[in-house]
Amino acid sequence: MGPLTLPLVISLICCVAQGSPQLRRANDRLGQCTYTFTVPSPREGTCTEPGEAMTAIRELQRDNSAVKQETDALKVRLSLLEKVVNKLLGGEATGQSISSPQAFPDAQVELERLKMEKDEWESQRGSLEMAYSDLLKEKSSLMEEKQRLTERLERVQQKQCPQVVETPRSRDQPIPSRQGPSGAGSHGGVSRPSSGQGKGGPAELSRWGADGVGYQELKSELTALPASKMFPESQSASGGPQYMGKPGCGELTWVGEPTTYRKADNIAGKYGVWMKDPESVSPFSLDTIWRINTVGADIRQVFEYEKLDQLEKGYPNKVYVVPRSMESNGAVVYRGSLYYVRRKSRIIVKYDFKTETVAIQKELPEAGFHGKYAYSWGGYTDIDLAVDELGLWVIYSTDNAKGSIVISQLDPATLEVKQSWNTTIRKQSVANAFMVCGTLYTVASYSSPTTTINYAFDTHTGVQKQISVPFQNLYGYASMVDYNPTEKKIYGWDNYNMVAYDVRLSKM
Numbered sequence: 001m002g003p004l005t006l007p008l009v010i011s012l013i014c015c016v017a018q019g020s021p022q023l024r025r026a027n028d029r030l031g032q033c034t035y036t037f038t039v040p041s042p043r044e045g046t047c048t049e050p051g052e053a054m055t056a057i058r059e060l061q062r063d064n065s066a067v068k069q070e071t072d073a074l075k076v077r078l079s080l081l082e083k084v085v086n087k088l089l090g091g092e093a094t095g096q097s098i099s100s101p102q103a104f105p106d107a108q109v110e111l112e113r114l115k116m117e118k119d120e121w122e123s124q125r126g127s128l129e130m131a132y133s134d135l136l137k138e139k140s141s142l143m144e145e146k147q148r149l150t151e152r153l154e155r156v157q158q159k160q161c162p163q164v165v166e167t168p169r170s171r172d173q174p175i176p177s178r179q180g181p182s183g184a185g186s187h188g189g190v191s192r193p194s195s196g197q198g199k200g201g202p203a204e205l206s207r208w209g210a211d212g213v214g215y216q217e218l219k220s221e222l223t224a225l226p227a228s229k230m231f232p233e234s235q236s237a238s239g240g241p242q243y244m245g246k247p248g249c250g251e252l253t254w255v256g257e258p259t260t261y262r263k264a265d266n267i268a269g270k271y272g273v274w275m276k277d278p279e280s281v282s283p284f285s286l287d288t289i290w291r292i293n294t295v296g297a298d299i300r301q302v303f304e305y306e307k308l309d310q311l312e313k314g315y316p317n318k319v320y321v322v323p324r325s326m327e328s329n330g331a332v333v334y335r336g337s338l339y340y341v342r343r344k345s346r347i348i349v350k351y352d353f354k355t356e357t358v359a360i361q362k363e364l365p366e367a368g369f370h371g372k373y374a375y376s377w378g379g380y381t382d383i384d385l386a387v388d389e390l391g392l393w394v395i396y397s398t399d400n401a402k403g404s405i406v407i408s409q410l411d412p413a414t415l416e417v418k419q420s421w422n423t424t425i426r427k428q429s430v431a432n433a434f435m436v437c438g439t440l441y442t443v444a445s446y447s448s449p450t451t452t453i454n455y456a457f458d459t460h461t462g463v464q465k466q467i468s469v470p471f472q473n474l475y476g477y478a479s480m481v482d483y484n485p486t487e488k489k490i491y492g493w494d495n496y497n498m499v500a501y502d503v504r505l506s507k508m
């Protein structure tokens with residue numbers, strides 16, 4: 001019998017022994033147990049006639065044997081219990097089974113109780129395990145959230161630095177050299193480009209940051225001048241790049257305030273694409289509007305609106321469903337087709353609206369995708385298609401380019417890369433990019449209400465430079481910025497809102 005059951009035996013014996021002879025237990029000096037039987041004397045106060053002694057001894061023996069029987073029975077029950085306990089505590093170790101628990105109702109009760117206890121433990125363990133796994137899931141999604149926020153913080157911090165150094169730099173060498181004697185921009189008749197700035201007052205000015213106020217205000221006034229007043233048209237200028245022959249082509253100098261045309265009704269429209277086809281083909285027109293809500297994992301619907309009015313009222317003419325879902329919002333509509341990136345791939349798909357079929361699809365060699373080289377706001381904006389006066393472009397990055405923006409001009413019929421250019425601006429450091437007259441422009445921030453177009457790369461000359469053309473994110477989350485060369489407008493999708501900006505170009 002193990003140490004576990006010894007005290008039990010003793011206490012049971014004590015209970016049994018509450019008859020006339022009494023059993024007492026005590027520890028002696030060595031710490032050993034000693035048991036003492038006390039037998040009441042038949043006659044008070046006297047000891048002990050021999051006959052009486054014999055009677056007492058027989059009585060004692062009888063009691064003793066009763067105790068022994070009882071003890072033996074208890075031993076059996078206890079050993080059974082011990083087995084049960086061992087089995088429950090130590091798993092199915094012994095392999096012994098209890099052959100007839102019916103013989104020992106107490107043991108059976110105990111067994112049932114222990115079984116129930118065991119079941120309860122197991123069910124508690126089950127629910128603890130479930131709670132633990134819930135906690136693990138919770139933890140991992142919190143870690144993801146933390147990671148996302150950390151990245152965003154880093155991007156914000158990265159973006160703040162260039163803005164700080166940019167302003168003094170542009171102040172050193174700004175406009176005067178271009179603009180000729182005595183500041184044409186300060187004369188009357190010049191309308192300010194933006195009523196946001198036009199309201200004036202210190203509060204308005206402070207939005208630009210104290211350091212940049214003078215320059216930004218001056219620049220706004222200057223760029224508000226129609227290009228033709230500052231620079232004579234010189235399309236035939238000898239030695240000038242060939243694209244100057246494109247009607248109205250030049251350098252982007254001013255972007256107006258956004259006009260809002262429509263707000264998406266639900267979360268699917270937090271990000272999106274909306275645009276007109278700058279070179280539309282029958283049966284569509286230059287007024288036809290195309291719209292894609294780009295929140296979600298299975299983006300396949302393209303809404304066609306006959307004109308702006310229908311978009312504003314929310315009456316699409318038709319809804320197309322492209323065969324494979326598209327990635328984020330890099331899509332463009334050009335010459336009656338939708339060009340988009342297939343989800344989780346570097347495959348560019350050309351989908352023809354008239355026949356409602358995929359005309360062609362092709363991998364964009366080396367292009368990073370699905371979050372590898374997204375714009376600063378994320379959203380798998382790795383591969384961004386663009387259209388300008390010169391045709392179809394794609395803005396992306398590769399491992400070879402180490403995350404810097406690569407520009408490729410695409411053949412719209414074959415999707416072959418016609419030519420590529422390496423820039424030195426990191427794709428993840430800018431909020432968006434678009435092409436105008438063969439020049440790439442990048443937007444510094446997707447969230448700042450008053451950010452800038454901060455960089456230009458001219459594919460004709462390979463010259464890149466820092467610029468600072470004010471740009472407004474009216475709703476604080478610009479997910480799409482695309483140029484329409486026919487309307488000379490920038491289309492944007494800013495936090496559920498479909499917006500458009502007027503732009504002005506001058507020559508390089």
Ligand SMILES: *[C@@H]1O[C@H](CO)[C@@H](O)[C@H](O)[C@H]1NC(C)=O
Nearest residue numbers: 399400401402419420421422
């Ligand atoms: C761009 O850079 C990559 C990597 O350095 C190089 O392999 C490629 O030839 C470059 N492309 C052009 C057009 O300069």
